[in-house]
Amino acid sequence: MSDIKADSKLDTSGKCCPMPIVETNMAMKKINRGEILEITATDPGTLTDIPSWCERSGHTLMESGESDGVMQFYVKKG
Amino acid sequence: MKSLAIVVREDGYDKLLTPLAFAYLQGAEGTQVDLLFVNWAVRALTEEGAKGQVIQGEHADQDGWVRQQVEKAGLPPDIYDVIQALKATDNVNFYACSLAASIFGVNEDNLVPEASGIVGASWFLNEKAAKAEHCQYF
Numbered sequence: 001m002s003d004i005k006a007d008s009k010l011d012t013s014g015k016c017c018p019m020p021i022v023e024t025n026m027a028m029k030k031i032n033r034g035e036i037l038e039i040t041a042t043d044p045g046t047l048t049d050i051p052s053w054c055e056r057s058g059h060t061l062m063e064s065g066e067s068d069g070v071m072q073f074y075v076k077k078g
Numbered sequence: 079m080k081s082l083a084i085v086v087r088e089d090g091y092d093k094l095l096t097p098l099a100f101a102y103l104q105g106a107e108g109t110q111v112d113l114l115f116v117n118w119a120v121r122a123l124t125e126e127g128a129k130g131q132v133i134q135g136e137h138a139d140q141d142g143w144v145r146q147q148v149e150k151a152g153l154p155p156d157i158y159d160v161i162q163a164l165k166a167t168d169n170v171n172f173y174a175c176s177l178a179a180s181i182f183g184v185n186e187d188n189l190v191p192e193a194s195g196i197v198g199a200s201w202f203l204n205e206k207a208a209k210a211e212h213c214q215y216f
Contacts, residue, residue, distance in 0.1 A: 012152070018099045019152030022106040053107070 002063050004074045006038035007031055013070065016043045021053060024075075028059070031077055036062065039073040046071055081110045083202075083210035089118040091131040091157065092144060097216040098160050099153070105167035112171045112206040114199070120178035124188040128158035158190070165192040173197045173206075 010027040012020040020041050027037055039050065047066070050073045054061040058078035065072050082104050086097045101111045121127030133141040149155040154163060164170040172193040174184050179196045189196065207213045 014150065015152030017151075018103040018106070021103055023152075025106040025108075057107070 002065065002072065002074060004036060004038075004063055006074060007035040009038045009040070011040045012046075013040055013042045015041075017045045017049070020046050021049050024050070024053070028057075028075070028077055033077050035077050037075045037077065039071075039075065041071045041073070042069055044071075046073070050075070079104060079107075079109045079211050081210040081212075082112070083207040083213045084111065084113045085202075085207070085213070085215045086113055086115050086119045086122075087117045088216055089122055089131065090134045091141065092133045092137065093216070094119065094122055094131060094157055095148065095153075095160075097214070098157070098164065100214065101170050102153075102160070102164050102167070105164055105169040108169060110169055110171075111164075112173065112202070112210065114173045114175055114197070114202045114206070116175040116178045116199070118178075118182060120174050120182050120184050122157055122161075123172055123174045123190055123193045124184055125158055125190055126188070127184075128161060128190065129156060131157045161190065161192050173202055175199050175202070 008031050012023055020043050024039055031037055051061050054075055060076040060078060062074040062076055084097050101113055105111045115123050133144060145155040154160050174193060174196045176196050176198050
């Protein structure tokens with residue numbers, strides 16, 4: 001578990017591409033700049049998709065981790 | 079990526095999924111996506127044609143299973159519902175090729191309201207495909 005306190009959470013468990021990125025974009029629109037979104041995912045594609053999406057979109061991937069096939073990402077809105 | 083143009087030629091439930099999924103990804107991210115439906119695929123831009131899309135050929139017997147997997151993945155299982163979801167991003171435009179529309183029976187009366195219209199291929203190739211940052215053909 002991370003010590004980072006998320007302002008909003010999104011659980012995409014069980015869903016596959018394109019939905020984790022589609023839903024992450026939607027969730028990001030609902031939070032304010034500087035706030036943190038915690039994303040939970042089981043699609044292994046998110047391991048590459050989320051970091052590259054952060055880089056393109058100007059958001060900051062603060063932390064990510066994987067345990068038993070469940071990925072968690074903490075993204076600060078830029 | 080600022081803009082993406084996609085030409086969709088192949089119809090069939092499974093063959094439409096990839097270009098629609100790519101368009102959904104980029105549309106959700108804010109990319110301007112323009113899709114031109116040509117040949118048989120133009121019929122996917124009618125409600126009847128979209129709902130009638132099935133898996134053809136050697137995988138035809140797996141149509142039901144694929145739809146279940148698609149729903150499990152989080153996408154709407156019907157092509158028309160996917161088209162509506164893409165349109166809701168406000169970044170995706172659907173166009174029917176005028177030649178294909180003429181050949182395969184698509185007109186302004188049966189074109190889905192999510193489509194932006196029936197257009198000439200020349201217009202799409204010059205105004206959308208040539209000006210897009212990236213172009214794909216399916």
